Amino acid sequence: xxFVTAVxxxxxxxxxxKISAGLRIAMIAGSVIPLAIASLVFFATGWDFMVVLxxxxxxxxxxxxxxxxxxxxxxxGILDGLLVVxxxxxxxxxxxxxxxxxxxxxxxxxxxxxPHFFYQNNRYVAPTxxxxxxxxxxxxxxxxxxxxxxxxxxxxLGVLTAVYITETQGKSRGFIRTLxxxxxxLPSVVSGLFIYAALIASGYSQFAGYxxxxxxxxxxxxxxxxxxxxxxxxxxxELRNGALALGAPSYKAFLxxxxxxxxxxxxxxxxxGIARVIGETAPLLLTTFNANETNLNIFAGGMSSLPTYLxxxxxxxxxxxxxxxxxAALVIMILVGVIFAAARLASNSTPSAKKGKK
Amino acid sequence: xxxxQPVAKPRRLEAKPFLLADKIFFGLANAAAYSAIVIILLVLxxxxxxxxxxxxxxxxxxxxxxxxxxxxxxxxxxxIGPMLYGTLLxxxxxxxxxxxxxxxxAYFIEFLAPKSxxxxxxxxxxxxxxxxxxxxxxxxxxxxxxxxxxxxxxLNGGLSWIPIFAHEEGNYLNSPFIxxxxxxxxIVPIIASVTREIFSQMDHEVIKxxxxxxxxxxxxxxxxILPTSASGIVGGVLLGLGRAMGETVAIYFVLNxxxxxxxxxxxxxxxxxxxxxxxxSKFGEAxxxxxxxxxxxxxVLFVVTLIVNALASFIVAKAQPWRxxx
Numbered sequence: 001x002x003f004v005t006a007v008x009x010x011x012x013x014x015x016x017x018k019i020s021a022g023l024r025i026a027m028i029a030g031s032v033i034p035l036a037i038a039s040l041v042f043f044a045t046g047w048d049f050m051v052v053l054x055x056x057x058x059x060x061x062x063x064x065x066x067x068x069x070x071x072x073x074x075x076x077g078i079l080d081g082l083l084v085v086x087x088x089x090x091x092x093x094x095x096x097x098x099x100x101x102x103x104x105x106x107x108x109x110x111x112x113x114x115p116h117f118f119y120q121n122n123r124y125v126a127p128t129x130x131x132x133x134x135x136x137x138x139x140x141x142x143x144x145x146x147x148x149x150x151x152x153x154x155x156x157l158g159v160l161t162a163v164y165i166t167e168t169q170g171k172s173r174g175f176i177r178t179l180x181x182x183x184x185x186l187p188s189v190v191s192g193l194f195i196y197a198a199l200i201a202s203g204y205s206q207f208a209g210y211x212x213x214x215x216x217x218x219x220x221x222x223x224x225x226x227x228x229x230x231x232x233x234x235x236x237x238e239l240r241n242g243a244l245a246l247g248a249p250s251y252k253a254f255l256x257x258x259x260x261x262x263x264x265x266x267x268x269x270x271x272x273g274i275a276r277v278i279g280e281t282a283p284l285l286l287t288t289f290n291a292n293e294t295n296l297n298i299f300a301g302g303m304s305s306l307p308t309y310l311x312x313x314x315x316x317x318x319x320x321x322x323x324x325x326x327x328a329a330l331v332i333m334i335l336v337g338v339i340f341a342a343a344r345l346a347s348n349s350t351p352s353a354k355k356g357k358k
Numbered sequence: 359x360x361x362x363q364p365v366a367k368p369r370r371l372e373a374k375p376f377l378l379a380d381k382i383f384f385g386l387a388n389a390a391a392y393s394a395i396v397i398i399l400l401v402l403x404x405x406x407x408x409x410x411x412x413x414x415x416x417x418x419x420x421x422x423x424x425x426x427x428x429x430x431x432x433x434x435x436x437x438i439g440p441m442l443y444g445t446l447l448x449x450x451x452x453x454x455x456x457x458x459x460x461x462x463x464a465y466f467i468e469f470l471a472p473k474s475x476x477x478x479x480x481x482x483x484x485x486x487x488x489x490x491x492x493x494x495x496x497x498x499x500x501x502x503x504x505x506x507x508x509x510x511x512x513l514n515g516g517l518s519w520i521p522i523f524a525h526e527e528g529n530y531l532n533s534p535f536i537x538x539x540x541x542x543x544x545i546v547p548i549i550a551s552v553t554r555e556i557f558s559q560m561d562h563e564v565i566k567x568x569x570x571x572x573x574x575x576x577x578x579x580x581x582x583i584l585p586t587s588a589s590g591i592v593g594g595v596l597l598g599l600g601r602a603m604g605e606t607v608a609i610y611f612v613l614n615x616x617x618x619x620x621x622x623x624x625x626x627x628x629x630x631x632x633x634x635x636x637x638x639s640k641f642g643e644a645x646x647x648x649x650x651x652x653x654x655x656x657x658v659l660f661v662v663t664l665i666v667n668a669l670a671s672f673i674v675a676k677a678q679p680w681r682x683x684x
Contacts, residue, residue: 048508048512050508050509050512051512073574076574077574079574079576079577080574080575080576082576083575083576083579084470084575086462087462087465087466087470088462088466088470089462090458090459090462090463091459091462091463091466091479093459094459094462094463094483094486094546094550095482097543097546098482098485098486100497100501100502101486101489101493101494101497101501101543104497104500104501105493105496105497108500156390157390157393158390160386160387160389160390160391161387161390161391161393161394163387163390164387164388164390164391165391167387168384168387168388170388170391172391176391176392176394176395177671178668178671178672178675179394179395179398180394181667181670181671181674182398182664182667182668182671183394183397183398183667184597184667185597185600185601185604185663185664185666185667185670186401186604186660186663186664187603187604187605187606187634187656187659187660187663188604188606189604189606189634189637189638189656189659190401190405190604190656190659190660190663191401193405193637193652193653193656194400194401194404194405194656197404197405197407197408197653198400198404201408201649217397218397218401221394221397225394249375249377249379249380250375250380250383250384251377251379251380251382251383254383275488278490279489279490279491279492279493280490281490281491281492281606281607282606282607282634282637282638285638285641286641307490307492307607310492310493310496311492311607314496314499314611322500325496326496326500329492329493329496332490332492332493333489333493336488336489336490339488340484340485340488344481
């Protein structure tokens with residue numbers, strides 16, 4: 001018996017991943033030269049930026065990418081260079097769009113922000129009054145209450161639906177999953193119309209906050225159920241079976257073994273569901289009406305919420321009203337950002353948890 | 359030599375709940391699962407119940423395909439043909455704009471970018487998906503519309519000999535073109551995250567084999583990666599399409615609705631249609647009959663999106679065998 005020592009991998013074991021000096025120079029040249037020519041054209045002729053970008057920079061850049069590919073790998077490399085250039089260009093375009101959205105919300109929204117913007121309501125605000133008083137306090141409270149009630153209804157429903165899909169041997173599991181998928185595409189207006197038809201048009205109730213909550217339930221349920229299902233599925237079967245083998249009844253096995261193991265996933269499900277409905281406007285416009293004053297009763301009277309506040313102010317169209325709308329947009333984005341960060345933390349606390357976002 | 363023993367079939371283990379508490383637990387789970395069916399049915403029942411008079415008076419086919427909306431005549435005239443066609447047109451344009459962007463992002467994250475960069479890109483895409491549509495709508499109205507109107511003017515200037523880019527009035531704002539771009543921005547993350555997941559679940563042996571056989575990155579992408587993931591991407595696209603057809607407020611902000619004429623393909627003209635925006639714009643001062651008409655419009659929208667989404671989930675399930683319910 002001779003002991004085999006592990007052989008060190010030779011340095012040239014991956015020749016394909018090496019980049020030769022010539023290719024490196026070609027890559028740098030292929031990226032710098034088009035940029036230089038395009039900026040020269042842009043500043044010398046004063047053409048429109050988009051024209052220069054699409055008609056001067058992009059063709060040159062494609063030629064440059066193809067040239068770099070040709071230097072590195074011969075004729076086979078030309079199309080590779082093109083592929084890299086085009087995908088990078090389009091990805092960069094998406095990035096620019098995203099940053100544009102975020103930047104405009106932060107930049108225009110921060111103009112409207114002031115301490116009183118967070119806690120005052122709109123009781124004495126006319127469409128033309130400036131930003132020295134009035135704010136979104138009543139809308140923040142309204143959003144918290146409406147979405148809170150929706151969460152209280154939806155999370156148990158969604159988690160139990162996920163339990164049905166993962167823990168039982170029910171006959172219609174596949175059908176329920178398909179149905180939830182289809183439900184995730186339910187137009188939000190239709191959800192609002194449904195509650196309007198069922199509760200308000202039938203004379204059963206007035207416009208009220210809880211009607212808005214009910215209208216958000218069908219929109220939130222698919223997200224919660226799907227993410228909860230993913231996280232329950234990640235719990236190893238052995239844990240469950242071990243508990244059952246030790247004589248635990250199924251409900252105890254679920255409550256004391258499976259659920260704690262999937263806790264962070266359930267929390268993520270809840271947060272993603274909230275993020276899905278916190279900006280929904282149309283169903284609330286059809287069910288909660290609007291209010292300029294703080295209303296703490298969710299079962300009676302109109303109730304303002306952040307998205308409807310934004311919508312109303314955009315419709316007014318006056319400059320100050322539009323500023324207020326931007327302020328409301330920034331407050332919504334702050335809320336979404338907080339939820340998003342919390343969801344990240346929750347889902348990262350278990351290493352195997354997947355981000356079930358679609 | 360012994361003869362072969364007949365092997366018993368493996369039995370499926372089934373635990374029947376016999377404790378009361380277990381029965382309650384499973385009963386609750388069943389009830390919750392069937393509540394999804396109940397909700398869908400309730401939506402249909404209530405909307406149809408309210409919309410029935412409108413359907414009966416206008417005629418279903420005329421309501422869906424005709425044009426015009428006038429509440430001053432008697433009987434009142436309600437037709438949503440241009441709105442329905444506009445919804446489909448804008449959603450199709452938005453998808454055509456979003457798909458290349460989404461596939462690029464997914465390819466970049468999975469195959470091009472180093473690990474650290476792809477993590478950041480994934481985070482950004484998720485963040486874009488989390489931005490509420492009303493905020494994107496506000497951005498589309500205030501920031502993006504003027505820019506996109508400039509693009510539209512350029513398209514018209516350079517390509518006006520193509521019929522769809524023809525343009526008569528001087529106003530380039532509020533056109534289906536701009537609405538489609540705003541909507542496309544909204545559905546890029548949806549399509550991108552589905553595509554990225556399909557790419558990451560792909561069998562990397564196949565890709566390595568293609569490279570080993572002398573394929574380059576481009577031919578591997580075109581002949582191996584795309585065909586293998588095509589059905590999954592189609593499912594993701596249909597999910598995005600469903601979302602695009604149900605979008606309300608953002609379209610309402612950036613589109614000028616025209617009820618009495620079909621705008622078949624003049625995407626730069628400020629005339630468009632969208633069922634959800636119709637409901638929103640008419641709801642405020644609708645009389646009782648009009649509310650019935652709006653309910654009917656809601657029914658039509660619901661049925662169309664339900665068909666698209668059922669198709670999408672069917673295709674995604676076919677494309678992702680690892681997602682089968684165990």
